[in-house]
């Protein structure tokens with residue numbers, strides 16, 4: 001049986017419904033996964049017409065009663081103000097609806113009715129306008145699954161990248177490079193990779209400063225915080241390496257030198273992965289009781305409703321969710 005991937009529709013005013021509609025009929029998706037859309041049927045039908053595709057929509061309830069194999073099964077939530085709805089605009093009702101799709105999807109997946117989540121983009125300003133007290137998926141998922149500090153891992157082709165910090169200013173991200181934090185992340189990232197089915201995973205830590213600071217010539221975080229964390233992690237049996245200069249470590253990781261890189265701040269890892277292949281850079285949220293994959297592009301309001309959005313990322317997000325889902329569930333008990 002193919003894994004069942006639950007896909008919340010995302011912000012109705014963004015490109016989420018369009019990329020999801022196109023993915024539902026993509027052979028990579030139909031070969032590897034069964035997909036449950038959690039969203040709004042009317043918005044999905046409009047998105048399908050915009051993308052010139054014809055998924056065979058079939059409404060189910062949250063217990064998946066009414067499921068039809070081979071159809072585009074959807075849990076319809078009647079929560080979009082269709083009369084006032086506009087593509088490409090920040091709208092509070094859309095931010096709130098997007099949050100409700102995620103919440104319902106988490107409930108379904110936590111209850112074991114779906115095997116993993118693959119999410120479409122939400123808009124941080126729309127969430128705020130809708131009174132949703134979260135900044136993004138990771139914070140929402142952490143709260144709804146009772147996970148204190150979920151891990152973000154990007155995968156693009158064979159390159160995997162974790163993030164020591166995410167949505168922090170660069171100044172705060174530098175301040176967060178501390179021995180205890182690095183050590184904790186090495187341990188949790190290694191365990192997260194094991195749950196994906198990677199035995200004895202090797203992880204390399206990227207440097208913070210140019211050339212890893214050259215022993216204090218320009219910055220001493222490597223000597224004072226990162227090297228001691230790596231040494232301690234080695235003593236505890238982790239297969240950990242580095243720090244390696246950030247300008248070369250991603251290149252060698254892509255070539256297979258290690259299973260993953262621990263990058264130290266948002267753009268260090270984002271730029272490296274997106275330069276390899278923007279569309280196939282997939283974000284995974286790990287360290288939670290359920291597995292989540294996601295496109296890493298945003299709501300693209302500039303092109304929403306115009307049929308210009310590429311579904312490649314969404315197809316890849318569903319493919320990776322399906323690829324890892326059973327291993328993850330088995331290893332997670």
Ligand SMILES: NC(=O)C1=CN([C@@H]2O[C@H](COP(=O)(O)OP(=O)(O)OC[C@H]3O[C@@H](n4cnc5c(N)ncnc54)[C@H](O)[C@@H]3O)[C@@H](O)[C@H]2O)C=CC1
Nearest residue numbers: 120121122123124125294295296297298299300303309310
């Ligand atoms: N997974 C998620 O929910 C994510 C949400 N966001 C949120 O999305 C909103 C907009 O973020 P931006 O920084 O403007 O980034 P964006 O990714 O929405 O747009 C950046 C550029 O990429 C293009 N683009 C994005 N996806 C595309 C696709 N599938 N096909 C073709 N072109 C595409 C856009 O047209 C735009 O020119 C923000 O609120 C941001 O926080 C951003 C990243 C991920």
Ligand SMILES: NCC(=O)COP(=O)(O)O
Nearest residue numbers: 136137138139283294296
């Ligand atoms: N820069 C990535 C981003 O903003 C998406 O974060 P999340 O919604 O996956 O937590």
